[in-house]
Amino acid sequence: MTVTTATAPPQTGADDVLRRIARQLAPYKRSMALVAVVVLVSAGLTSLAPFLTRAVFDDALFPVDGGPVNLGLMWWLFAGLVAIPVVTALLGIGQNYLTSKIGNSAMADLRSDLFEHLQKMELAFFTGTKTGAIQSRLANDVSGVRTVLTDTATTILQNSVTVIAAFVAMVLLSWQLTLLTLIVMPLFLIVQVRVGRRRQRIARRTQESLSEMTAITEESLSVSGILLAKVFGRGQAETERYRRENHNQTRLQIEAAMTGRTFFALVQTFFAVTPALIYLVAAYLMTGRIAGGEVLTAGTLVAFTTLQARLQMPLIQLMRVTLDVQTSLALFRRIFEYFDLEPAITERPDARPLARTRHGGRVEFDDVWFRYPEPRSLSGDRVGPRFGIAALDEIDEPGEPGAEEAPARTWTLAGISLQIEPGQLAAIVGPSGSGKTTTTYLVPRFYDVDLGAIRIDGLDVRDATFESLAQSVGMVTQEPYLFHGTLYDNIAYAKEGATRAEVEQAARDANIHDRIMSFDAGYDTVAGERGYRLSGGEKQRLAIARVLLMNPRVLILDEATSALDTETERLVQQALERATQGRTTIAIAHRLSTIRNADVIFGLEDGVLVEEGTHDELLARGGLYARLYHEQFDGGRVEGRFADGVVYADGEVWCDKRAGRRADIGV
Known part of the structure; x- marks a missing residue:
């Protein structure tokens, strides 16, 4: 028989993660299409404003043909310049509502889907995984991708359209000045990719640290954990344990906050000094020392610098949100790792319900062999000890022809066969x-x-x-x-x-x-x-x-x-x-006095069924049950310390204890 060990699912690539995020947003595609329309209209209106600005200078205030100020045209241009920001603001309100609704609904779906999936996991998964780690992925990781689901898609679309429209407008105004603006962009992209990879690594370590903090909190601040700490005087030790992880979390948060700051400072500095470069190059263009000077007017220069200034914020936001996406990919991978874990115990497609018969309840074990599976571990989750009974002496497993040899593992149950009839009490x-x-x-x-x-x-x-x-x-x-x-x-x-x-x-x-x-x-x-x-x-x-x-x-x-x-x-x-x-009962008892009247008693030792019978039969046989019985009752006698009331043993009154004395009384 081949022994299999459950392992963590393989890491998924960025493309696969993005496809799964897109599937998560698929139910909201109509709302997203409406958002896209709003974004396109807003971007178009924003890109139109610089051309109106050029018209103000070149056609209304300072006509290039030397004519007087055109007040009629100025009123139309004034109306357009006022209407554009008003309409854009109204569109922005609607856009924010739609994106918030889409993102928060998608995040709620993700959290509910993950909770439903975890409900389907087998018991072994939970006994091998810290509860705090599960809670962290369900709460911290899902909350960590809130921005991606609520704002990122819209932000990328909006800023991409704005940047593209602005660049097109800038090319139409002056391709030479546009080339000057774009000259360092490839360098920015290379640096951004490197910064994004670093932030991904930090984000994953941060979530792993959060997971450990949640696990410490769940273990130490539960009623059981507090009681244990107080009993053994470990309160200060638990505090130090939490403080160390909290310090690690703080360090990671600072590292995450500072990663990329220098990069964005360089980008902002470049955009801040670009207008000065534009004015310098414009001077050369207007003096004819650089070809193309004849296309540059005062209105064109004002419009271009306006576009360049407006380009700065969406371009920086686009770079920043791209880094956020790269960071969030680490969180999505952690979430999808749980989704990729298939439950080890599933309902068969042809499963049928147990019949509700009046006299049902027959339980049969037919040559049952079982051993606990290895716990499944995921990256960043520290796996606890295997749940189950104490290690047993190794029992040779039943052979299978052609079976591949596997590392020896002990059997918890080996070859168990027993029957319990309806209505019986089996111990x-x-x-x-x-x-x-x-x-x-x-x-x-x-x-x-x-x-x-x-x-x-x-x-x-x-x-x-x-x-x-x-x-x-x-x-x-x-x-x-x-x-x-x-x-x-x-x-x-x-x-x-x-x-x-x-x-x-x-x-x-x-x-x-x-x-x-x-x-x-x-x-x-x-x-x-x-x-x-x-x-x-x-x-x-x-x-x-x-x-x-x-x-x-x-x-x-x-x-x-x-x-x-x-x-x-x-x-x-x-x-x-x-x-x-009226029902079949299987009772496990260390107090053998509670199961003397059982219809059948099964004796297990080292995972093997060694005997079965009634109380009297097993005592007469002198095997495992008899040994346990005599060890527990010291040859059939029980020592009792009297307090109040009477002592009961096997349903019989042993003695009236009001005298408050000690005595050995036969069972």
Whole structure:
């Protein structure tokens, strides 16, 4: 079997990036065409003004034939010179509205498309990538190209048309003076290309630094991160870590701001001294020392210098925006890198929904082999450790004729075959790192098996639609995730359009309704970041209520009662008993007392299924389960420290603890 490693997509060229940007703007082509018309009209009007200026001097004020001042013509020229800036300003307002609408809409589309694409990525992608890095590309990188999408296309078009029109007008006025203006342009273009490449490199490093800062913020300022820093006294260390990256970001920002400043200073200086050169050359032209002096008049000279002055700003803007485009290409490449990552787990074209049968829920593992894929890394994103169970001892993989030899990698699960009948409670036990959680992650297809198949009611999960699979398999994890919303919203998240009565009934079945109603705001109480305003047992029962509202046919419980006090565990256990009624349940438990009544218990060790049977059968067999059971209960006896109330074990009262004494009590 050939082992494949997911790698970052190849870098795309500038032409390809520009084509993809054009496709992003394609839905707005009609609006862009209207903008182009407005730009052309504005540029035409702007280029007309110098010719009116020449007419003012040569035909109205100082007629070349020596006649008197022509007041009638002067009024017409006055009207034209006033109308042009007024009309141009009105056109500019409409142009700004259209470009802002196009650019911001295209940026919103880009952000939404990227978010939708990330939603399709497999779990392994997120376990191998920092959340802050993903957030940075979604926020900082997309925001970084705002100017390109909102103004750049119009700015390039407008200034290009203005520059072209101005040059044409200048040639018509005096080709000799125009040649003087253009003489250093090739040098400017060469320098601009070099400056643009440097700014691209700086822009990429800047975004990578921003990504790292976002990751530090997300990790350190989350509730979990703050708690960890306070527990270990690492607050100052985290501050120093952020300060170092912030200093690096500042240095890069300064470097980006200064790159090209000398270049633009030279360009501005050239345009500032050009009029003096024009006057000097004009003197030679008018004295006949340079051929063509007869075409130069005072009006022509004024009109030409006016055009040359008006040419300066659009030409500098065009150079500046071209550099901005080159800089933004680095950001677009980072964004498109995510788009180019194809989800490793996709819905097949011929996928069909799992049938909603009343007595369904049969789960079958057929010779399943699985190992976690290598994390996918992208340029500038520091890849975290591979998510998954602790490394296992290497297991020889099943041979395939003609298979290419690949570097040895350990199997997390090797040759797992088991069946769970509809309505059964199946428990998976084993030492830490044996593959228990991995087994449950394969059922809802968080990962795909490498070999073999997993079936629900006879249908391979890879042939099922994502929607039906999500509706059929529910999960309650050891640390349930609650978002920063109301308790009602956290429960209702499982079922779109759920009624108030359905949510409250699910809460009652999960033994959490009364506790919710004890809060001042009731169901409108805010859970807090990751539910930190609630106790562990409250979060567990909310998660159970959410699953009950979902009503799946297969329920997965991953250490749902661990780390709970006795009274809370009893409440959670009662809720779980209701949750498991009438549906297939797969439970992972380190507390073996919670799964003694399971219909079938599977023992995993080093990714291999080593035994299965009932509690009594496995104890009698003396294998893995018996060893774990006796290690946990010390030969069948449990030492308890009494506090308040009574101690429960396997549903039986051990002892009344009101005496406050210690005792060893047999299970």
